[in-house]
Amino acid sequence: MDAQSSQALRSLILSRSVGALGTLRDGAPYVSMVLCVPSRDLSGFLIHISRLAHHTQNMLTDPRVSLMIVASEQEHEDPQALPRVSIQGVAEEIPSASREFKQAAEAYLARFPQATTYLALGDFSFFRIVPHTIRFVAGFGRAFSVTPRQLKDIALGGT
Amino acid sequence: MDAQSSQALRSLILSRSVGALGTLRDGAPYVSMVLCVPSRDLSGFLIHISRLAHHTQNMLTDPRVSLMIVASEQEHEDPQALPRVSIQGVAEEIPSASREFKQAAEAYLARFPQATTYLALGDFSFFRIVPHTIRFVAGFGRAFSVTPRQLKDIALGGT
Numbered sequence: 001m002d003a004q005s006s007q008a009l010r011s012l013i014l015s016r017s018v019g020a021l022g023t024l025r026d027g028a029p030y031v032s033m034v035l036c037v038p039s040r041d042l043s044g045f046l047i048h049i050s051r052l053a054h055h056t057q058n059m060l061t062d063p064r065v066s067l068m069i070v071a072s073e074q075e076h077e078d079p080q081a082l083p084r085v086s087i088q089g090v091a092e093e094i095p096s097a098s099r100e101f102k103q104a105a106e107a108y109l110a111r112f113p114q115a116t117t118y119l120a121l122g123d124f125s126f127f128r129i130v131p132h133t134i135r136f137v138a139g140f141g142r143a144f145s146v147t148p149r150q151l152k153d154i155a156l157g158g159t
Numbered sequence: 160m161d162a163q164s165s166q167a168l169r170s171l172i173l174s175r176s177v178g179a180l181g182t183l184r185d186g187a188p189y190v191s192m193v194l195c196v197p198s199r200d201l202s203g204f205l206i207h208i209s210r211l212a213h214h215t216q217n218m219l220t221d222p223r224v225s226l227m228i229v230a231s232e233q234e235h236e237d238p239q240a241l242p243r244v245s246i247q248g249v250a251e252e253i254p255s256a257s258r259e260f261k262q263a264a265e266a267y268l269a270r271f272p273q274a275t276t277y278l279a280l281g282d283f284s285f286f287r288i289v290p291h292t293i294r295f296v297a298g299f300g301r302a303f304s305v306t307p308r309q310l311k312d313i314a315l316g317g318t
Binding site for chain 1: 226271
């Protein structure tokens, strides 16, 4: 992938907080909204979700997930050409008593200070989405397959 | 569902053109971006996609899909409370020589005039997503299950 597209992928991931989460519900696709916080090296995407929500029940049954992030729409621009990234991976729950949970809560609150309310609710859990397959559409006809290793290099400022 | 939420669902669907499509790729979820045009009675959502794209190959293998539409983000508002609708349904290809295809092309171009370019490309097809299960999140803690029949009523201005 060229340097410009790598830069575009990095800024897409770092600039957006709303993602579309794909899970399996009785073997069929189920897409719902999540807020996500990428780790600094882009090796994982943190989400904080309610146990009452369908997507949480789905992931506890089958951890295979997909996460898509789309750039903001701009007036007068062709939405078909919007940059977006489709990630496939697995969801891992972060145990609530772990040191990792504390780090997750800090990272999440740094991004979403208003989430303090949800953190206080007992039924919310942190999951990390670990990508194995990444497809980046930089614009019309410009699609790239990206490996998790390449994504880490991009996080560190490489191409 | 109360009248205000019905109205919110209708305006969400009618105001947004970008959707998140969930398909199955080797049995795992795969989320990608599509532009969609709802039919007037909200009984189906038209998408126009390339045969070269992963999601098209996925749907031709297994027609079970999900489509999610999220409201635009607003500055200073909690994104966790964004209205969104998650649809589960099946994707049906519209045969290219049919009368329905002509109607689909007209409806699609009325919404996306710039799509003329893609319509001229031979590898694009129209699919209709027919919902069977609909989940509308109107805001934090306000989630509703909606039947296709209720969605039609909402389309016609009812609740």
